Amino acid sequence: MKQHGADFKTLQGTAMQQGLWGLFRHRIYNLAMLRQDATAALIVSLLLIPQSLAYALLAGLPLQAGLYASILPAMAYALFGTSGVLAVGPVAITSLLTFSALSPLAMPGSAEYVALAILLALLSGGCLLLMGALRMGFLANFLSHPVMSAFVSASALIILLGQLKGVTGIPLQSGTLQTLLLSFYHGMGTLHLNTLLLSSFFLAFLYWARHSMAGLLMKYGLSQSAANLTSRMAPMLLLLVATAGVAFFKLDQAGIKVVGELPIGLPLLQLPSITAEVLLLLLPMAVMISLVGFAESVAIARTFAARRRQQVNSNRELLGLGVANLAAGLSASFPVTGGLSRSVVNHDAGSITPMASILTGLGMLLVLFFLTGWLYYLPQAMLSAVIMVAVFSLIDWKQLPYLWRYSRGDALAWLATAMGVLFLGIELGLMLGVMVSLASWLAKNSRPHVAVVGRLPGTEHYRNVQRYDVELHPSILSLRIDESLMFANAQEVEQRVLDEVGQRPELQHVILMGSGINHIDASGVEVLEQLNRLLKEQGVLLHLSEIKGPVLDRLKLIDFPKHLTGQVFLTQHQAMQALS
Known part of the structure; x- marks a missing residue:
């Protein structure tokens, strides 16, 4: 051939x-x-x-x-x-x-x-x-x-x-x-x-x-x-x-x-x-x-x-x-x-x-x-x-100071693994490193980054109010969630939303911007349902925007969009235009 x-x-x-x-x-x-x-x-x-x-x-x-x-x-x-x-x-x-x-x-x-x-x-x-x-x-x-x-x-x-x-x-x-x-x-x-x-x-x-x-x-x-x-x-x-x-x-x-x-x-x-x-x-x-x-x-x-x-x-x-x-x-x-x-x-x-x-x-x-x-x-x-x-060439102690500057969690996992292998034995050292690495991942995900966002003037882009000079609407609160909603962080997200709502008595709409959400587990769904109910009692509508297709498909399996007090928008800009 x-x-x-x-x-x-x-x-x-x-x-x-x-x-x-x-x-x-x-x-x-x-x-x-x-x-x-x-x-x-x-x-x-x-x-x-x-x-x-x-x-x-x-x-x-x-x-x-x-x-x-x-x-x-x-x-x-x-x-x-x-x-x-x-x-x-x-x-x-x-x-x-x-x-x-x-x-x-x-x-x-x-x-x-x-x-x-x-x-x-x-x-x-x-x-x-x-x-x-x-x-x-x-x-x-x-x-x-x-x-x-x-x-x-x-x-x-x-x-x-x-x-x-x-x-x-x-x-x-x-x-x-x-x-x-x-x-x-x-x-x-x-x-x-x-x-x-x-x-x-x-x-x-x-x-x-x-x-x-x-x-x-x-x-x-x-x-x-x-x-x-x-x-x-x-x-x-x-x-x-x-x-x-x-x-x-x-x-x-x-x-x-x-x-x-x-x-x-x-x-x-x-x-x-x-x-x-x-x-x-x-x-x-x-x-x-x-x-x-x-x-x-x-x-x-x-x-x-x-x-x-x-x-x-x-x-x-x-x-x-x-x-x-x-x-x-x-x-x-x-x-x-x-x-x-x-x-x-x-x-x-x-x-x-x-x-x-x-x-x-x-x-x-x-x-x-x-x-x-x-x-x-x-x-x-x-x-x-x-x-x-x-x-000898396999020993790389330079990794520790590099990781310490970049990610303390990864540095602690590296240190736990190395010390475990040296002083506890190979098997226990590797197991200890895996556990510390998983614990670090869970700790990070339990404190998700949630940002209040506003529109950059003259654009359709929405950014963190703490980093950019943006336009806000007094009756609309837009929150961008930058982690998947899961059992480890669902309660933290719920509390953050309620805290932000409590600071704005004139609020009418809350938009959860889901561009960073890759997955929502059962605990995350439960929190969304509870937020939907609590905000409704306060006269505030809950909306979703930029929800990824696979995530939205799973929400549709339990008819969550039908129970939502607000709407599901394709983009954040579309949501702001419709609500303001």
Whole structure:
């Protein structure tokens, strides 16, 4: 099928909404696309080797679980997801949430712990599929930007401190901020100097590569895109150098911990034993991982889709991520989601369609079969360094002063989430942030902005009397309500109207200007009916103007316009002309 220009772009975007199947169904995929996807897959596969091992370490699982999590889940998402760029696999936040959920229940790395991780992935996949079937993607909206920003920043700090055990050799007790700091303080006597020196080199190189390598490469004539891509591949370069260095100098005999022998090939597909008690213990964290992972993935997918003038189907994303997590559980790994760093590399390397994820999974499969033996001497300190440098960029403390200037409610939600995660734990911290965010929203809506409005001279526009020099009519009171009428604010609106009416003994008409009302619930309707009755007793007629169509339709269902003492006007100016 040969199509060109805008028509082809439109058809490609439509096909992408249906996932990889859509591309084949519409016969859009071709050899040129395959070459670009294959190039991107090769580069992402190289990046995934150190990343997947590092995130398995963070999750408390055998390191090969990170490789498993990068194969079948990526392929499963490619078949059902709608983003051509999103790279699904293990990420820092879901790895930390996995460890937080399972470490109180079993010894990290044990067979029981692995079985629980498999069950957690399956539960997360089931939650995502259920949300997709019920079209419940909106639930992720309860994780507001301030809450997500604080959650990610505080979690990144916990991850950062937790990895000190890998770069210093000091055993740390995982948990809250105070637990980590106290265990680090009490364990300082066990500091392993060789590990610290080697880790310092790893950290310095990775930090330099992230912030300065691209600029240096550009000075030597490399293009900006090629330089950025090369700098992001620095962990793979360091993996090769570190592994060779440890093997050549026999640093493992000097106390440097190495990865050791990794099993070759995929594990047998398996299902863990399931009991009602274990399900009840894991279900809350599975729901949390589903919501956080979905919110993070959709945000990344939408960002890249906007750059390419494409769209992301949220409900299809729930399906894609759900199937990916089921695949993770069946391949003896742990919950997965879309990763930002890999998606950036995937985009910069030229990925066009989800086929890149299929090829990435195949690439990791080749690694698992043919390259695991070469990773024997890979120092674990390097994996900790990879995690620390990756999550350091996630900490964004500048959000708090910005939010404090813009919205105190959002700032309090950010602060509650961050402090909760740091001092109470990840689950309680996120729940606290959501509750504070909802409480702030309710507090704001319980005090709606109600303005007395008048006409700007010589126009048909009506504005707040406290902001503009306007014309008023002595027998008419016009009030603009700038919030939806609901249970939280209905009584406040009623009292404001009655207060304004009480100050004007000559009043004959009250016009409620509803341009800012998007919804009226049962409590709001009750207040309107009561105002209509009370004003009638005082000889004042109640009118409505600029009521939005959907709101007026609902009022008509209960015949409110028929009971109204006044009229419903299309515009405020029309109302003023008729009544004055």
